[in-house]
Every structure is written in C-alpha cells, then in structure tokens.
Amino acid sequence: MTTPAPSPLPPPHADGSSILIGALAPLTRPGWVEAGRHLLAGLELAVREVNGAGGIDGRPLELLARDTAADPQRAEAAVDELADLGAVALAGEYHSVVARAAAARADARGLPYLCSSAVLDALTERPTERVARICPAQSHSWRVYADFLLGAGHRRIAVAIQPSVYWASGTRILREHLAPRGGTVVELDVGELSPDAVCDHLAHDGATVLLLLTGAPEPAVSVVKAVRGDERLTEVLIGAPAGQPEFAEWTELLGDEGAAVPFLRYLPERLGPLGARVETALREQLGQEPSFVAFEGHDTITVLADVLRSHGTDRKHIADAWTSTDVEGTRGRIRFSRASGVSVHQWAWPPVQVVDRDPADLGRFRILRSG
Template sequence: MRLAVTAMALAAAFLGASAVQAQDPIKIGALYNLTGGLSSLDGPSLNGAKLAAKQINGDGGLMGRPIELIAVDTKTDQQETAKAAQRVLSDGVVAGIGQSDTTFVMAAAPLFQEKGIPFVTSGATHPMLPQWVGNYMFMTPFGDDDQSYAIADYAYDKLGARRVAVWTDNSMDFTKALSKFFVERFEERGGEIVGKDIFMMGDTDFSAQIARLQAIEPKPDAVFISAIPSEAGLTVKQIREQGIDMPIVSGDGFDTELVSTTPGPDLANDVYFSTHTYRADDRPEVGQFIADYKVEYGREPENSFAPLGYDALMLVADAIKRAQSAEPDKIRDALEATRGFKGVTGEISYTRESMVPPKPISVISVQNGKYNVEEIWTP
C-alpha cells in the first residue's frame, strides 16, 4: 500500500513538473536601437514585434507555451549591440530578431551564429548578410541591390534623370551598399554619375556638400542621398533651404517621418525613396495590421519598419509551429524551408541561393510633407 501511494505521489509530482515545464516561456531576444539615430525605425519595429507577441500569446502561445520577448535598447552603438546580444543569449533565448541596419546586425548576429541560435533581422538589407554571418542568419526584408535598382529605374524612367550626384554616409555598411548598387544600376541604364560626396553618421551641417552640389555644371537632374533617418531629414531641410529644387532620391533609410517633420511640409517636396511594400497596399494582411496597431498604440504605424518587426517575429513563430519544436536547430531548419509566408510587408520565400527573399518594392514620393505610393517594383 505504501509503495502504491509513493508511486502515485511520484507520478503526480512528475505530471505537475511536466505541466509547469509546458508553460515555460519561449524566450526570443529583440535587439533594437530605441535611442540614437536609428530610433525612428527601430522603435516602431519593436512595437510591431510586441504586437505580434501579444497576439500569439492571446491565441494560446506556441505549443501551449507563451512567447517572452526580451527587448534591449542597443542605443545605435555597436558595442552596446554586442553586449545586448551576449545578454539575451545568456538568458536562454531560442532565437533573436531585430535591427534595421546592417552595421548593427553585424555586431550581434555573428554571436548568435557562434551559439547556434537563429537571428532574423527585421530591417537590415545588405544582400551579403546571410553569407557574412552564416546559416543561422535570416532576412525579413529585401536586399539593398533590389531596392537600389528600384529607385534607380524610377529616377531614370519616371523622373527622366540622366545626370545624378550621389551623397553617401560613409560610416555605415548599409548606406555604402545602397550607393554602390544605385550607381551600378543607374550607369547600366545609361545614366551618368556627375559627382560623389560623403558625410558621416551624426553630421548636422551639410553646407560643404551643398556648395559642391551647386558647383556642378551643368546642374544634375537629381541627387541620390544614402542616409539613415537622422541625416535624411536634415539633408532634405538644408538642401531645400538653399533653394535647390532638384529631386532627392534615396532608399528605405528615408522611410521615416523625419523626412517631412524636420524640413516641414513647405520644404518636404520632390523626395522619392524605395521601401518595403506596405503604404497604400490593399492586401488584407496590411489592413488588419494597421487596424490592430492603431488599437494597441492609439496611432497608425509610423512607417514600414513597424510591420517588418511584426513579420520578423511571426516568421520565427511560423517556424516554431512547423517544426513543432523550440530547439534552435529545428527552428533554423524550418526557417530555411520557409516558402510563401504571407507577411504584412509581402510574401517571404527563401528560394535564392543568397537567402535574400525576393520581395516587391514600393517607390514613395513626398510632396508637401505627404507620402504617396508611386509604383510597385518587382525584382
């Protein structure tokens, strides 16, 4: 009798431990620059990821377990980013998401690779990232080659530009790649690059670059500015204040409210940039996300980086569901096998050898501070 009771007690204890174990959270790291020059991209992106986690947990979690998002502000600083990666890895995360810029992904993702933990960037776009980091690195967005080609084609075909000056933030991998691919495509189309200039992240005075731009004869048809958000708004403001009215073209670093708020609506004109398909998109995934975001945060999504954060976490969740496992190796394998994932920012499939998803790209115009989708470019 005593043996039976003991066995029953042991069984009950085992079942109780199993129930508790089943409820242990699935920890996912979220590394974002919530302060500094990239905060206007990364803040909305983290909000998108938080919304995804809330919805997943509201639907019962994954395999009956809640998601715990461990978010850290990486402060637009590479050393802080590396420290944050080490911190969340020591906390037992099974995957990481985050960062809207290649330089900061490269400060974090290799540490995840070393530990055999998948890392999914929500917004970094350098097409070499999966090759640089390794087979645990995945991209939610398109590559810089695709988005640079999109805006180069638009400048050539729709703006009629044939002579373009190029400004590049020379401190960032993303901005250097963007300019490289823009120049490649624009010259391939028959256009001419008539001047190149550089600046650095954190610069606030662009008078020297503007003077050199004004000195180019004949006058360029447009200026391509490869910048992150903090410099995007400032360059538009200072160029327009000097009476220069030529089109300003760029990539998704310009997908920020700073392009309109920093110069003000009177000066925020004839700006065009390539970015992620989201604005003015009538797909049901987009409408639902906008409605849900507005309920959660009391405002519409600030830019396309909000749905990119949402998509990044949902990609990880989808992989866990298909793998029926929260083991990092199995999550990695399921991520690699992703085909036809219907994200808010477009369908994601890892079909290219480069592991960069081929996604459609929006070209946005800014006139009087208002954003409008001009066309969708398909690779």
C-alpha cells in the same frame, strides 16, 4: 580570437513557462529611434496575438527586447546575454552594420536569427544556415530605385554621403546599375562639406538628383533645408532611398520642405485582410500611421511562431526550418531561398515601392514605382 561554442539550450520546460525570443532594436540615439519604436511595436503586437491564440503548444512567447542604439558592440553583447538567458531565437534590428555584427555573433553562438529590417547584402561574411531575413537585400531594392531615377530621365546623380559600409554599398549598387545605362554618380562627402558647400558643388556639377546617403535627422535635414533654399537648385530632385522621410519626425522637422523626396518602402500597393487588420492594430498602438518597419516586425514573429509550432524550440531545428517555411505575412506569402549574392536565407522578395510625401498632403504617400 577563439570563437565561442554554440550555447546549449536549457532543457525543455514542461510547466508551460515562456518561450524566450530575443529582440534587437535601436531605441536610443544615435540609433534611428522612430524606426526602432515601430519595429518593436510590430514584434510586440504579433507576440500578443500568438499568446492570445494559445501560444506555442500552450506555452506563451516572451519577448526580451534590447536596445542597440546603433552600436555593433552593444548588439554583440546583447546577443551573448540573450543566448545565455535561453532565448531560442533572435529577431529584429534596423541598422545594417549593427545587424551584421549581431548576425555574426548569433551564428557563432548557435542562435537562429531572423533579421527584420537590415538590408545589407553581406549580412554575414560567409553563407550560414542560422540566419534568415524578412526584408529585401539592398542590391534588389536599390536597383528598383535606380530604375525609377532612369525612368524619370535622370542620368547625373550626386550622393551626399557619410562614411559607412552601408552607404558605400548603396553607392556601388547605384553606380554599377546606372553606368551601363548612361548614368553617372558623383560623391559629396558631408563629413568634409557643409550643406552650403554641397549646394555649390551641385550648382556647378550639373547633377539633377541629390541622394541623401546620410543619417537622420542630421545631417540629412540640414542638407535638405540648404538645397530647398538655394535658387540655383530649384530643379534638383532630392531623394532618400534609405527611407528617411518614412517617419513623422521628417515632416515635423522639415514641413513642406520634406515633401516630394522619393524613398524606398516595403509595402504592397494594397494590403490584404491580414495586413489591413494588423495596420489598424498598429495604428492604435503607435498613435500614428505604422511604417513598413512595423509590418516587418510583425512578420518576423509570425514566421518564428510558425517555425516553433512545426519544429519545436530546439535551436538547430529552428535554423533547419527556414527552407521549409511557407506562411502568410502582412505583405504576402513568406518563403525563404538562397538569393544570388546574398549570404543568408532570404525572402525573395517582399514588395518594394518608391514613394514620396504628397506636397498637397504631407500625410499621404504617392506611389511612384513598384518593383
């Protein structure tokens, strides 16, 4: 297969026309639609703020959003379209497998890509200068989660898992981190086991934790309902490191059964002035509490705007700018480096928390561990 040559950027505009930024997000099923909506809200808010402050040397940013629907091939096609339309950079995406496909295509087309939310360590097959990432690598955040489990006294961990590079990677990270510390991980394939069968395995295995390495809402919601309704499993902790309980749909579908399910989110314990201002604006825009994904979207545009101001709109110059980036984001100072085992320029590291929803108040998050 012939790799497409990098796309030349159309000649610079002298008439104040828009600077195009491509954006990828899962906005329809089977994508995680709530995550996509929050991601797009953060991207759009930051674009409005940049334009309200005069744009980039008088030229407004224009966001060209494309729905990936959690489909890697659809994402590849969107990258090609956006490159041909003259986008100077690509932003966004939530699903790791989709972002990996988008990153490969963007790299081949010479289009700089700042990934907002996909955590898979190997976002590209080989190191590249064109791709950078705002969110933490999976190996970093999931080790924080594993330490939370160990600190709470859990050593026998079961995972309800679906076939996926992302879930398999998470299982490997957990197993490798837990094993030297006396922990074990057993896999329960929810493609073959019904929720009731998962409960039977848990009851006989002795695991004290069940982690949901599955899509949402299904089969995650059905598994939670089955475990919560099984009297044999009242002491089993249900966890969701990928963050399924972050969004309002979780509590709408599960109610009280969705409380006390620890998950990862990427926020500091206390937002600074910039983060607090953005939180207020995002809440107004979304009509609900913004998730960490919305902040990731806002930070993505903040970084790109800073790069465009300092390095211009040439695609190569944008890609060369990652290593010199130093900008205040909603969750801390953003700088990129080459983190061990990570194939792209990485913010090392955004704040990481293990949190859950308070059983006494489902709208309140309890911070269980920070890392």
